[in-house]
Amino acid sequence: MTSAGGWVIWNGSMGIVDEVRLGRIVDGATGRLASLAPPYDVVGPFSLDELETQGRITFGACLVMSQQRWRQDQDALRIAARAARRALLDQFARGEDDEAFRAVLELPLQGRLTASDIKTAFRRLAKSAHPDAGGSSELYRRISEAREALLAELG
16 A cells, blocks of 8 residues: 555644655665655654554654554544543643642542542541541541542532
8 A cells, every 4th residue: 555645644632633645765674664745744754564564653642544544443542532631631730739639538649530539538538537536636637628629629
């Protein structure tokens, strides 16, 4: 399938999907190397032999693939890209105190939390942190504040 057209470029983090053409092709000691034609000529050189054999190749954050492979893989690629963008936005949306609140409740420092995760962690710790259960009012106040702050972030 070494035709000038018939290829797709995909970059899920940037939301790029476009039909592309191959640019320069060079025979090397390890096989044929290709780059894409403008305006995507910064993508390459990559193994043209691998692209033709596998139907797709990764170059940096981009995937170059045959149109047939794009039709097969596009749903999974879009879902994975959406999840990655959401995780990145979550990192930026969290305040600096978020990690401290998570640590107080002994929750994972990264990743999505649900209200159920937060409430379960609070209840688990409250059993021993409450002054009536041998804990201290300071510790109970800290886990209460952490719970309220994390729940407020969820909306």
